Amino acid sequence: MGGARIDYVELPSATAHELTRAFYARAFGWKFSDYGPDYSATTGGTADLGLNGQVEEALAAPLPVIRVDDLEAALDAVARAGGVIARPVFAFPGGRRFHFVDPGGNELAVWQSTDD
Numbered sequence: 001m002g003g004a005r006i007d008y009v010e011l012p013s014a015t016a017h018e019l020t021r022a023f024y025a026r027a028f029g030w031k032f033s034d035y036g037p038d039y040s041a042t043t044g045g046t047a048d049l050g051l052n053g054q055v056e057e058a059l060a061a062p063l064p065v066i067r068v069d070d071l072e073a074a075l076d077a078v079a080r081a082g083g084v085i086a087r088p089v090f091a092f093p094g095g096r097r098f099h100f101v102d103p104g105g106n107e108l109a110v111w112q113s114t115d116d
Contacts, residue, residue, distance in 0.1 A: 004074065008065035008111070010050040014038075017053030024049065035093050063099075064108045071096055071112035078110065 013020040021040050024030045030049070032040040038053035050065075052058040068074040071089060078100045079085060086107055087099035097111035 004066050004068045004110075006047065006064045007067040008041075008048050008050060010052050010059075010063040010065060010109070012058040012060060012062075013051040013053045014055045014058045017051060020051055020053075024051075059107060061107070065097070066108060066110045068110055068112055071098070071110065074110045074112075 011020070017038055017040070021032055025032065030042050032051070033043055034040050038055075039050065040053075041050040042048045052063075066074075075085070075089065075098055083100040083102055085098060086101050087109075089096055089098045091114075094115055095111050095113045097109050099107055099109045101107050
């Protein structure tokens with residue numbers, strides 16, 4: 001797991017998805033790619049930002065996302081370390097991920113690219 005690092009943060013934007021996207025574009029000049037009508041993300045940075053406008057999927061707080069090379073090994077390591085799996089492995093365009101809750105009550109996600 002030596003190469004694991006946070007490379008993505010997902011923000012909830014269900015109540016104002018287009019306004020949130022427009023805000024970051026105007027404030028910082030960020031360009032977003034759309035992944036359906038309710039999800040947008042920056043791409044190509046050292047850390048990217050996702051805007052989750054899916055009412056039934058978005059969390060109420062920012063979601064840090066850790067990139068790994070082996071999702072199953074990371075899932076096993078998180079469980080062995082005492083993390084609680086909040087959402088099992090699922091696929092999305094470009095990868096697969098799972099969510100966990102750490103002992104402090106923080107929810108994070110771990111993902112592996114399927115594009116590599």
